[in-house]
Amino acid sequence: MGSMAPLLGQREELQEQEKRGGVRAEDDAPRDELAEKMARLGLHEPAEAAGEDSAAVDRFSPAFLRPHRAADQSALQPASIVRAAGPAAPSPMPDARRFAEGRLRRGGLARGPRNEPGAGTPAAARGVLLTGDHAYMTPPRHLHGMAANRQLQDPNLFSHVNEQAVLFALSQETPEKIVSYACDLLLSESTHGQQMFYLIFNHCHHQLREWVIAKITQDRSFYSLCVRRHVVFMINSCETRKSMQLFGDAMVPWMSPSQMRVLLSDSKRLQVIHAFIKSSPPDIAQFIFEAVAKECTRLARQSNGLSLLQNCLERVSWMEMDNILIKLSYQSLHLALNSCGNWILQDILKKGDSFHIAVIASCLRNHYVTLAKNKYGSNVVEWCLKVFNEGERSVIVNELIYYAHFRDLVTHEFANFTLSTALEVCKYPLRNILANAILSQNIMVRNQHCTKIFSILARYGFIQRTFLR
Numbered sequence: 001m002g003s004m005a006p007l008l009g010q011r012e013e014l015q016e017q018e019k020r021g022g023v024r025a026e027d028d029a030p031r032d033e034l035a036e037k038m039a040r041l042g043l044h045e046p047a048e049a050a051g052e053d054s055a056a057v058d059r060f061s062p063a064f065l066r067p068h069r070a071a072d073q074s075a076l077q078p079a080s081i082v083r084a085a086g087p088a089a090p091s092p093m094p095d096a097r098r099f100a101e102g103r104l105r106r107g108g109l110a111r112g113p114r115n116e117p118g119a120g121t122p123a124a125a126r127g128v129l130l131t132g133d134h135a136y137m138t139p140p141r142h143l144h145g146m147a148a149n150r151q152l153q154d155p156n157l158f159s160h161v162n163e164q165a166v167l168f169a170l171s172q173e174t175p176e177k178i179v180s181y182a183c184d185l186l187l188s189e190s191t192h193g194q195q196m197f198y199l200i201f202n203h204c205h206h207q208l209r210e211w212v213i214a215k216i217t218q219d220r221s222f223y224s225l226c227v228r229r230h231v232v233f234m235i236n237s238c239e240t241r242k243s244m245q246l247f248g249d250a251m252v253p254w255m256s257p258s259q260m261r262v263l264l265s266d267s268k269r270l271q272v273i274h275a276f277i278k279s280s281p282p283d284i285a286q287f288i289f290e291a292v293a294k295e296c297t298r299l300a301r302q303s304n305g306l307s308l309l310q311n312c313l314e315r316v317s318w319m320e321m322d323n324i325l326i327k328l329s330y331q332s333l334h335l336a337l338n339s340c341g342n343w344i345l346q347d348i349l350k351k352g353d354s355f356h357i358a359v360i361a362s363c364l365r366n367h368y369v370t371l372a373k374n375k376y377g378s379n380v381v382e383w384c385l386k387v388f389n390e391g392e393r394s395v396i397v398n399e400l401i402y403y404a405h406f407r408d409l410v411t412h413e414f415a416n417f418t419l420s421t422a423l424e425v426c427k428y429p430l431r432n433i434l435a436n437a438i439l440s441q442n443i444m445v446r447n448q449h450c451t452k453i454f455s456i457l458a459r460y461g462f463i464q465r466t467f468l469r
Contacts, residue, residue: 163199170200178204179211186216186230197230206239213243217250227268235275244280248287251276255291264305277311289316296324297331306340310347325351329359332380333367342376349383360384361392368399372415382421393426397434407441411449420452423460435462 170178182204185197201209213234216222225231238244251273254263263269277285292299292312299305313321325348328335332348335341348356364371364384371377385393400409400419409415422434435457445454457463 163196166196167199167203175208175211178208179215182212183215183219186225187221194228194230198233201234201237206243209234209237210240210243210246213238213246217246222250223254223269226272227266229271231272232275235272235279238279241281241284244276244284247276248280248284252287255287257295260291260295264299264302264308267304270304270308273308274311277315282315282317285315288312289320293320293324293327296327297335300328300331300335300341300344301338303340306344309344322353325353325356326359329356330363332360332363336364336371336377336380337374339376342380345380346383349380349387352387357387361388361395365395366399368396369403369409372400372409372418373412375414378414378418381418385418385421385425390427390430393422394430397422397426397430401434401437406437407443410438410441410443410453411447413449416449416453420456423453423456431460435460439463 170181173181178200182197182200185193185200188194201212204212216225216231216234219225235244235247238247253259254269254273263273273288277288282289289312292309295305296309299309309324313324316324328344329348331341332345335345345360349360361384364380368381371381381396385396388396400406400415400422403409410419419434419438423431426434438453438457439462443450454463
C-alpha cells in the first residue's frame with residue numbers, strides 16, 4: 001500500500017497534464033489560423049517587422065524596406081529661421097514669370113530668380129527651407145525701411161542719390177511695370193530722369209529693350225521725340241533684327257517727298273537717320289536707299305542732304321550706286337557750280353569709272369571758261385584735267401586759250417589754279433602751247449595770282465629762275 005500511493009500520485013499528475021495539453025491545443029488552433037491569415041495579407045507583428053528592417057539595412061538593399069512604413073524625415077528637422085520673419089507668402093508665387101531669370105543684367109539687377117525663399121534674409125541667417133516655404137523680401141538698408149515700390153511713384157522727383165534704390169525697386173517689378181517706367185522717363189522733362197533712362201536701358205535684357213522700343217515707336221509723339229539724343233542711343237544699342245525693324249517701320253513716313261524737304265532742314269532727325277543706316281542691315285534700310293536715289297540730285301545740293309547721300313552710297317549695292325552716280329553725272333554742270341554739289345562730282349571723278357567720266361566730259365564741254373572762273377567749278381575742272389585722257393585735256397586747254405580775254409584768266413583769282421594744273425598734267429606739245437600762250441600776255445612776274453604759274457614755267461625751263469627773284 002505504501003508503494004501504490006506514489007504511483008497513484010504520478011497517474012493523477014499525468015491526467016492533469018493531458019487535460020492542460022488538450023486545453024492548450026484547443027487554444028492554439030485559432031491562433032494558428034490567425035497567423036496564416038496575417039501571412040497571406042502581408043501583415044507582421046512589430047517585432048518581426050523591426051527584425052526585417054534591420055536585416056534589410058545589413059544587406060544594403062532598399063528593396064527590403066517597406067514603403068508603407070517610411071518615416072517623414074522633415075518632421076525631425078528644426079523649424080526654418082525665415083518663417084519667424086513674417087507670414088508665409090502664398091504658393092505658387094505671383095511673380096514667377098518667364099522674365100524672372102536674366103531679365104535684367106549688370107549692376108546686380110535680378111542676378112537670379114526674384115523672391116526666392118529667404119532672398120531677403122542675410123546669408124548667415126538663412127536656415128534650411130522646406131519645399132513650398134517662401135518668405136517676403138526685406139528691403140535693403142539704403143531704402144531705410146521704405147517699401148521698394150515707393151521709389152517708382154513719381155519718376156521726375158527722385159534724385160541721383162537713390163538711383164540704386166530705383167534699380168532695386170525695378171528688379172522687383174513686373175516686365176510691364178519696367179517698360180512703362182522707362183518710357184515715362186524718356187518722355188519726361190527732367191534732365192536726371194532722362195539720364196536715368198540710359199541706366200535702366202543698359203540694364204535691360206534684349207527682350208525688354210524690344211518692349212520699350214515697340215512702345216515708343218508706336219507712340220504718336222515719336223517724331224517729336226526724335227529731336228533728343230536718346231533715340232540715337234537706343235538705335236546704337238539695338239541687338240536684334242526685330243528692334244531695327246520697329247525703328248524702320250516708324251521712319252517710313254519720313255521718306256515721302258514732302259517730308260524729305262522738311263527732314264533736310266532738321267539736323268537732329270537726320271542724326272537719327274544716319275544712326276539707323278549705320279546700324280541696320282541693308283535690307284531693312286532699303287526704303288531709305290530708294291527714297292535717296294529718287295531725290296539724289298536735290299540732296300547733293302544741300303549740306304545735310306549731301307551727308308545723307310554719301311552715307312547711303314557707302315552701304316548700297318554696286319548696281320544701286322551706279323544708277324545714282326549716273327544720275328548725278330548727267331547733272332554735273334549744275335552740281336559743279338554748287339557749293340555742295342562740286343564735292344560729290346569730285347568724288348565721282350576720283351572713282352575713275354570710264355562711263356561716268358565720259359558723261360561728265362560731254363556735259364561740261366563748252367563751259368570750261370565759266371567753270372574755271374567759279375570758286376567751286378575751278379576745283380572740278382582741275383580734277384577733270386587730272387583724270388581725263390590727253391584728247392579731252394586738249395579740248396579744255398584750247399577752250400581756255402581761245403577765250404577772248406585769256407589775259408584775265410591768267411590773273412584771275414580762281415582760273416589761275418586751273419591753268420597751273422594744266423601746265424603740270426599736260427604733256428608735250430600741249431604744255432608748250434599753253435606756256436607760250438601765257439608768256440605772250442606779258443604779265444608781271446610779281447602778280448599775286450600768277451606766282452604759282454611762273455614757278456611751274458621756271459621748273460620746266462620756259463623762263464629763267466632769276467626773273468622770279
